[in-house]
Each structure stands twice: as structure tokens, then as C-alpha cells.
Amino acid sequence: MNLTRHTRRDFPARFAALLPLLGIAKGAFSLTVPQADRNGISHTSESIHQEVVFKASRKRVYEALTETKQFDKVVQLSEAMKGGMPPGAAPTNISREAGGAFTLFGGYVSGRHIELVPNDRIVQAWRPQSWKPGVYSIVKFELADEGTATKLVLDHTGFPDGTAEHLAGGWKVNYWEPLEKYLR
Numbered sequence: 061m062n063l064t065r066h067t068r069r070d071f072p073a074r075f076a077a078l079l080p081l082l083g084i085a086k087g088a089f090s091l092t093v094p095q096a097d098r099n100g101i102s103h104t105s106e107s108i109h110q111e112v113v114f115k116a117s118r119k120r121v122y123e124a125l126t127e128t129k130q131f132d133k134v135v136q137l138s139e140a141m142k143g144g145m146p147p148g149a150a151p152t153n154i155s156r157e158a159g160g161a162f163t164l165f166g167g168y169v170s171g172r173h174i175e176l177v178p179n180d181r182i183v184q185a186w187r188p189q190s191w192k193p194g195v196y197s198i199v200k201f202e203l204a205d206e207g208t209a210t211k212l213v214l215d216h217t218g219f220p221d222g223t224a225e226h227l228a229g230g231w232k233v234n235y236w237e238p239l240e241k242y243l244r
Contacts, residue, residue, distance in 0.1 A: 106224040108216040116243040137238035
């Protein structure tokens with residue numbers, strides 16, 4: 061017996077094939093089928109890779125990103141907080157332990173630390189409040205010496221399609237620019 065296993069990805073293509081049988085002409089509507097390989101793996105997701113150099117030690121940059129009082133000062137310098145904290149906003153709170161939670165930007169961004177390697181790497185499950193419940197992305201900060209400065213490499217993956225430009229701009233105006241001002 062030959063059993064064909066169909067996945068949810070097969071449905072749009074199979075449905076489109078039935079349209080002529082139902083009297084619906086081709087071109088009556090548009091159907092986009094995500095590209096996937098034979099294993100059902102999509103290769104269409106976006107990611108963000110940014111590299112920034114700060115005139116500060118790795119220790120100082122790491123602490124500014126992981127200590128509540130220091131990062132709250134960065135938040136206050138950010139574009140997101142130019143108008144001040146909204147009433148009832150959650151304060152900046154950052155756990156110093158792997159598995160610990162964090163809330164930033166008045167509670168708009170939250171998540172958990174997956175990995176913390178002091179002065180070297182921070183990996184977070186990260187999400188803004190506007191995403192659907194349960195949707196998290198992965199943010200990785202890698203710190204490396206660059207002379208007397210620190211090179212920070214950001215890799216941000218797993219976010220909803222279509223949000224890359226907004227997120228990439230947000231990293232610049234809400235993290236890198238205020239962090240640079242704070243570290244002066």
C-alpha cells in the first residue's frame with residue numbers, strides 16, 4: 061500500500077489545484093506558498109547581524125547590559141523613552157543568572173537569559189509586548205577585544221517575518237546609541 065503523507069505546507073498547493081474543478085479561474089486570487097525543502101524546512105526567515113565598537117572594556121559593556129541600574133540609565137537615553145515612561149510602566153529589572161527574567165523599556169521588552177558568560181556572551185529569549193503570546197526570538201551578544209575598545213556582535217534570529225527592518229532600527233536607536241552615550 062502506498063501512503064502519501066501530507067503536511068500543512070501541502071494544503072495550499074493541493075487547494076490551488078482544485079480551483080479549476082470548482083469553476084474558479086486561475087488568477088482570481090493570489091496564493092503564496094512558502095518555499096521549503098523536501099524535509100519541510102523553510103529557508104526564508106530573516107535575521108539581523110550587527111557589529112558595533114564601544115570605547116570601553118568588555119567588562120564595562122557586559123555590566124551595562126546585565127545590571128539593572130546601569131541598563132536603566134541606558135533605557136532613559138533611548139529613543140523609545142524620549143517621552144518618558146508611560147504611567148504604570150514596569151521598571152527595568154534584569155536577573156544576573158542564566159534562566160532569570162528581564163523586563164526593559166517600561167515592560168515593552170521582556171524575556172529570559174539563556175546563557176550568561178561574564179564579559180564574553182549573553183544569549184536571551186527576547187520579545188516585545190506587541191508579539192503574540194509565546195512568541196520569542198533569540199538574541200546573542202558576543203563581546204571581543206578590539207584594541208582598548210570592545211566589539212559587540214549582535215545576532216538576532218527567530219522573530220516574526222516582516223519585522224526585521226523595525227527591529228534593526230530599534231537596536232540602533234534604543235541600544236547602541238544610548239549605550240555609547242552611557243559609556244562615555
